Amino acid sequence: AQSVTQPDIHITVSEGASLELRCNYSYGATPYLFWYVQSPGQGLQLLLKYFSGDTLVQGIKGFEAEFKRSQSSFNLRKPSVHWSDAAEYFCAVGTTDSWGKLQFGAGTQVVVTP
Amino acid sequence: GAVVSQHPSRVICKSGTSVKIECRSLDFQATTMFWYRQFPKKSLMLMATSNEGSKATYEQGVEKDKFLINHASLTLSTLTVTSAHPEDSSFYICSARERKLAGGPGNIQYFGAGTRLSVL
Numbered sequence: 001a002q003s004v005t006q007p008d009i010h011i012t013v014s015e016g017a018s019l020e021l022r023c024n025y026s027y028g029a030t031p032y033l034f035w036y037v038q039s040p041g042q043g044l045q046l047l048l049k050y051f052s053g054d055t056l057v058q059g060i061k062g063f064e065a066e067f068k069r070s071q072s073s074f075n076l077r078k079p080s081v082h083w084s085d086a087a088e089y090f091c092a093v094g095t096t097d098s099w100g101k102l103q104f105g106a107g108t109q110v111v112v113t114p
Numbered sequence: 115g116a117v118v119s120q121h122p123s124r125v126i127c128k129s130g131t132s133v134k135i136e137c138r139s140l141d142f143q144a145t146t147m148f149w150y151r152q153f154p155k156k157s158l159m160l161m162a163t164s165n166e167g168s169k170a171t172y173e174q175g176v177e178k179d180k181f182l183i184n185h186a187s188l189t190l191s192t193l194t195v196t197s198a199h200p201e202d203s204s205f206y207i208c209s210a211r212e213r214k215l216a217g218g219p220g221n222i223q224y225f226g227a228g229t230r231l232s233v234l
Contacts, residue, residue, distance in 0.1 A: 041205075042227050043118070043120065043209075043225035043228045044225040046224065046225075049222065090158070100211045101148070102223060104158050106156075
């Protein structure tokens with residue numbers, strides 16, 4: 001069965017500093033990978049996705065992620081964080097079954113300090 | 115972009131009453147919608163998958179008689195929490211998977227803003 005691991009529960013970063021959120025997955029085939037962001041009391045917004053092709057994907061809000069098959073990772077990065085980036089970030093792996101279910105990681109809480 | 119509307123955003127009800135939550139895809143057709151439950155500071159737990167015109171498929175441990183799901187059209191799914199009790203208090207989120215007419219894996223889920231249910 002597939003699984004998604006986000007090793008960091010909580011990350012504190014200074015505004016303007018770079019951010020990297022880790023995501024490791026376990027899946028037998030080539031996975032569909034996603035990063036979502038959730039602000040408090042809100043739903044999830046899709047930041048970016050990887051289905052195939054170029055392993056470095058660009059998303060919204062200046063985020064990017066790199067798919068590394070050898071490491072089973074899909075880490076999310078942003079060169080310079082803004083205070084508005086404070087939120088919960090979820091990595092997810094999608095299955096190729098007919099339903100298109102997602103398996104979510106536990107999430108990483110990002111706090112941005114002045 | 116694809117927009118999913120979820121209503122209401124917040125509901126408070128008395129124990130024993132039923133609550134209906136609506137999930138609508140506003141600018142696309144969704145053959146499949148998903149219902150999740152999220153506990154404080156926790157990840158999303160998939161409750162059920164609903165496909166338009168057919169019965170929902172529930173995840174293990176989810177009571178289908180308590181959480182009734184109806185997916186009557188390609189743009190609307192509803193979750194009814196029947197005879198709600200305080201332990202049903204939670205944040206419920208729906209998502210809709212876009213129906214792709216041509217090309218692409220069509221595996222993107224778009225999420226509603228969630229419904230905060232508080233049962234007194």
